[in-house]
Amino acid sequence: MLDVLSGFVDELRASGLPVSVTETIDAADALSVIPLDDVAAVRACLSTTLVKSADHEVAFGRVFDLFFSRRGLPGIPSAEILIETESPDVEEIFVPGRLSGNRRAIDPRELRERARRALASGDEELLTQTAQQAVELYGSVESARPVGVAYYLQKTLRALDVESILSQLLADARSGTEPGERIGGDAMHDNLVRSELMRHADALREEIRREIARLLVDERGAGAVARSMRRPLVEDLDFMHASADDLVAMRRAIYPLARILASRLAHRRRHRRRGPLDIRATIRRSLSSGGVPLEPRFRRPHPSRPEIFVLADVSGSVSAFARFTVHLVYAIAEQFSNVRCAVFIDGVDEVTGIFRRAASIEEAIAEVGAKADVVDAHGHSNYGSAFRLFAQRYGPSLTKKTNLIILGDARGNYHSGESEILQSLRRRAHRVFWLNPEPRSYWGTGDSIIGEYAPHCDGVFECRTLRQLKDFVDRLA
Amino acid sequence: MTPAYRFSDIKSVRDALAAVGYLCDDAIATVLYLAERLQKPILVEGPAGTGKTELAKSLALALSSRLIRLQCYEGLDESKVLYEWNYRKQLLRIQVERNEEDAGREAHHDEWRRIEGDIFSEEFLLTRPVLEAIRADDPVVLLIDEIDRVEIETEALLLEVLSEYQVSIAELGTVRARQIPPVVLTSNGTRELSEALKRRCLYLYLDYPSQEREREIVISKVPEISERLADEVVRVIGLLRSLDLQKHPSISETLDWARTLIVLGIEHLDEAATSSTMNILLKYREDIDRAQRELLGHASKPRA
Ligand SMILES: Nc1ncnc2c1ncn2[C@@H]1O[C@H](COP(=O)(O)OP(=O)(O)OP(=O)(O)O)[C@@H](O)[C@H]1O
Ligand SMILES: [Mg+2]
Numbered sequence: 001m002l003d004v005l006s007g008f009v010d011e012l013r014a015s016g017l018p019v020s021v022t023e024t025i026d027a028a029d030a031l032s033v034i035p036l037d038d039v040a041a042v043r044a045c046l047s048t049t050l051v052k053s054a055d056h057e058v059a060f061g062r063v064f065d066l067f068f069s070r071r072g073l074p075g076i077p078s079a080e081i082l083i084e085t086e087s088p089d090v091e092e093i094f095v096p097g098r099l100s101g102n103r104r105a106i107d108p109r110e111l112r113e114r115a116r117r118a119l120a121s122g123d124e125e126l127l128t129q130t131a132q133q134a135v136e137l138y139g140s141v142e143s144a145r146p147v148g149v150a151y152y153l154q155k156t157l158r159a160l161d162v163e164s165i166l167s168q169l170l171a172d173a174r175s176g177t178e179p180g181e182r183i184g185g186d187a188m189h190d191n192l193v194r195s196e197l198m199r200h201a202d203a204l205r206e207e208i209r210r211e212i213a214r215l216l217v218d219e220r221g222a223g224a225v226a227r228s229m230r231r232p233l234v235e236d237l238d239f240m241h242a243s244a245d246d247l248v249a250m251r252r253a254i255y256p257l258a259r260i261l262a263s264r265l266a267h268r269r270r271h272r273r274r275g276p277l278d279i280r281a282t283i284r285r286s287l288s289s290g291g292v293p294l295e296p297r298f299r300r301p302h303p304s305r306p307e308i309f310v311l312a313d314v315s316g317s318v319s320a321f322a323r324f325t326v327h328l329v330y331a332i333a334e335q336f337s338n339v340r341c342a343v344f345i346d347g348v349d350e351v352t353g354i355f356r357r358a359a360s361i362e363e364a365i366a367e368v369g370a371k372a373d374v375v376d377a378h379g380h381s382n383y384g385s386a387f388r389l390f391a392q393r394y395g396p397s398l399t400k401k402t403n404l405i406i407l408g409d410a411r412g413n414y415h416s417g418e419s420e421i422l423q424s425l426r427r428r429a430h431r432v433f434w435l436n437p438e439p440r441s442y443w444g445t446g447d448s449i450i451g452e453y454a455p456h457c458d459g460v461f462e463c464r465t466l467r468q469l470k471d472f473v474d475r476l477a
Numbered sequence: 478m479t480p481a482y483r484f485s486d487i488k489s490v491r492d493a494l495a496a497v498g499y500l501c502d503d504a505i506a507t508v509l510y511l512a513e514r515l516q517k518p519i520l521v522e523g524p525a526g527t528g529k530t531e532l533a534k535s536l537a538l539a540l541s542s543r544l545i546r547l548q549c550y551e552g553l554d555e556s557k558v559l560y561e562w563n564y565r566k567q568l569l570r571i572q573v574e575r576n577e578e579d580a581g582r583e584a585h586h587d588e589w590r591r592i593e594g595d596i597f598s599e600e601f602l603l604t605r606p607v608l609e610a611i612r613a614d615d616p617v618v619l620l621i622d623e624i625d626r627v628e629i630e631t632e633a634l635l636l637e638v639l640s641e642y643q644v645s646i647a648e649l650g651t652v653r654a655r656q657i658p659p660v661v662l663t664s665n666g667t668r669e670l671s672e673a674l675k676r677r678c679l680y681l682y683l684d685y686p687s688q689e690r691e692r693e694i695v696i697s698k699v700p701e702i703s704e705r706l707a708d709e710v711v712r713v714i715g716l717l718r719s720l721d722l723q724k725h726p727s728i729s730e731t732l733d734w735a736r737t738l739i740v741l742g743i744e745h746l747d748e749a750a751t752s753s754t755m756n757i758l759l760k761y762r763e764d765i766d767r768a769q770r771e772l773l774g775h776a777s778k779p780r781a
Contacts, residue, residue: 029515040507052520183709187773188747188748191771196712260668
């Protein structure tokens with residue numbers, strides 16, 4: 001049993017999930033107190049002991065499906081098969097099952113009708129059945145093909161023709177429903193039905209994907225399929241190539257990071273300032289002077305608020321990163337008052353006020369796009385001129401408590417870098433950090449002048465993923 | 478000694494919670510069941526208003542235990558988590574000694590030592606929620622609510638207590654737990670909690686419930702509602718949660734909305750009723766605009 005569990009844990013780790021030894025032991029303990037023929041309970045056990053972040057749920061689900069649920073094996077509790085690895089029948093149980101034996105002929109018309117009902121109702125049972133039969137009928141594994149879930153998924157969806165079923169259902173929903181059963185008029189009714197159908201279609205697609213993965217496991221083994229399905233976790237996605245969905249997921253992860261970042265940057269000036277009166281210590285102290293509180297004692301002060309000035313490149317060459325940057329800066333600015341931000345291309349403009357007024361991140365991004373006056377001459381990044389303007393306008397407000405964080409790829413379009421301005425900014429500030437969204441291997445190639453700036457920073461970090469951002473934040477500790 | 482478990486199996490957890498009005502699915506029930514068997518704290522995360530706090534309250538009710546709640550906030554420290562000395566009482570005590578001294582008795586050094594022992598004794602100790610929970614004689618459930626709000630130092634302190642189940646008080650020595658109570662920690666995810674804390678806990682992500690479960694929740698919490706209106710309510714909520722909004726409506730907002738509709742005497746949802754009460758569900762102007770468009774607007778063409 002521990003063998004299977006440790007194989008499972010290995011695969012989770014290979015997918016990037018941090019699973020510790022104690023957690024693996026917890027998982028084993030948990031499995032020992034639940035019925036192993038209850039797949040849902042097994043799943044809940046493993047998930048609650050091994051996965052400690054909502055962001056890792058999806059990756060966990062995929063690996064779990066591969067290892068623990070084979071509904072294709074009638075009457076055989078799936079987890080037990082895997083846990084009793086000693087059993088001599090295992091091979092036998094695995095191989096035949098659904099692939100050869102009890103295959104009933106599936107009527108495509110019946111299947112389509114079932115799919116229609118499944119999509120209309122969203123009923124889980126029906127969706128699962130539909131997925132199983134669709135894969136059985138259309139998704140048969142071609143042995144010459146490399147392992148690839150996406151290929152069979154597309155093939156099955158096309159053959160089942162989900163799109164046409166959906167448009168039929170939508171049309172029916174208009175004509176077929178009694179007015180008494182509707183919510184609101186035509187528009188509202190249509191919108192509700194469409195939204196529901198879309199969600200049911202997503203669920204069907206997901207069921208089909210799981211079914212195909214299972215089938216492939218039977219054919220090729222869990223390891224091979226798992227390897228082919230590994231996908232980067234949110235924290236490992238490259239900002240530059242993130243899709244819209246990825247960005248939504250990243251945005252959720254940014255808020256906690258922003259908070260940690262800001263508190264790490266806070267100075268702890270414990271020895272210089274006093275906290276509130278510590279009555280307990282004062283009383284204890286007073287006992288040596290006959291109960292007279294001669295010497296007041298103070299608590300350690302709370303760390304002061306950080307002062308951060310963020311200067312971010314928002315030019316085309318880093319536009320994907322810039323969006324992310326703005327998210328990060330917005331998240332920081334929302335929680336802390338001593339944060340100022342400026343953006344630049346070849347001109348510089350402070351956007352702190354925009355962030356404070358904006359009701360939402362979308363609004364902030366739109367406002368920055370519309371209002372920030374960042375183009376001085378050409379609209380291509382010019383770090384030299386941006387730094388000069390920044391130093392003129394904001395240099396005087398930097399103090400020995402200010403952390404200056406520069407976000408950009410240091411691609412200056414062959415303009416002069418004027419790194420001595422950065423040098424003088426660093427003398428005024430507490431610390432200067434540079435976060436570069438380009439892969440380190442590109443640094444210094446072409447018009448990249450990061451090497452010219454690096455000596456004038458307290459740290460230069462590659463920052464293309466949330467993980468790297470986390471690492472940066474951790475290093476500030 | 479085999480401890481007497483209060484839940485015999487996963488289903489009994491579900492039933493016990495349903496009996497006190499908390500409707501949960503099997504995944505939630507499994508985690509609660511495991512928490513008792515493995516004696517581990519549960520860390521519950523999830524969007525606002527998905528029933529994290531309510532889960533702990535309901536667990537206490539279901540177990541007929543007293544709920545001890547530590548509400549976290551920034552700046553919360555040891556003296557609010559574990560214990561504090563009752564310094565008013567201590568000062569009074571010292572005052573009494575000094576008055577006697579003034580009255581002519583010369584207090585010796587030894588005597589002040591005795592007084593020190595005196596005033597740092599149980600009598601002068603104020604126990605705070607976490608210490609109270611592990612020292613209680615009656616059954617309790619400890620809720621540490623919104624732990625993401627405390628500083629990392631306080632988190633570490635809590636972690637220590639939850640691992641050792643003992644507290645050392647400088648003046649008194651080590652205080653051991655009389656019981657290991659069920660512990661529920663909640664977090665709204667405003668910051669990442671330490672790995673150590675997460676390792677120590679069972680993890681439960683409470684997402685929005687399925688449409689069926691939410692319908693049941695509505696019907697159980699707003700009994701005046703008709704099945705049909707409850708159904709309409711959760712369908713509209715389902716659409717809103719599928720949009721990319723800044724803040725999705727939570728279960729509490731679903732319930733508020735259902736209650737409002739009842740008060741307004743609305744029996745069926747339609748455009749006017751939905752539109753005029755949308756501000757109960759959504760808090761941001763842009764979200765409301767967006768929802769109006771997606772829910773009430775005319776779609777250009779059926780997309781399928
Ligand atoms: N499963 C459930 N069964 C019955 N009622 C529920 C359930 N889940 C949530 N509720 C209701 O939703 C309301 C909100 O729940 P609760 O306050 O526990 O949310 P929360 O997750 O702690 O939110 P926050 O993050 O804002 O503290 C509760 O008043 C409760 O009545
Ligand atoms: Mg709460």
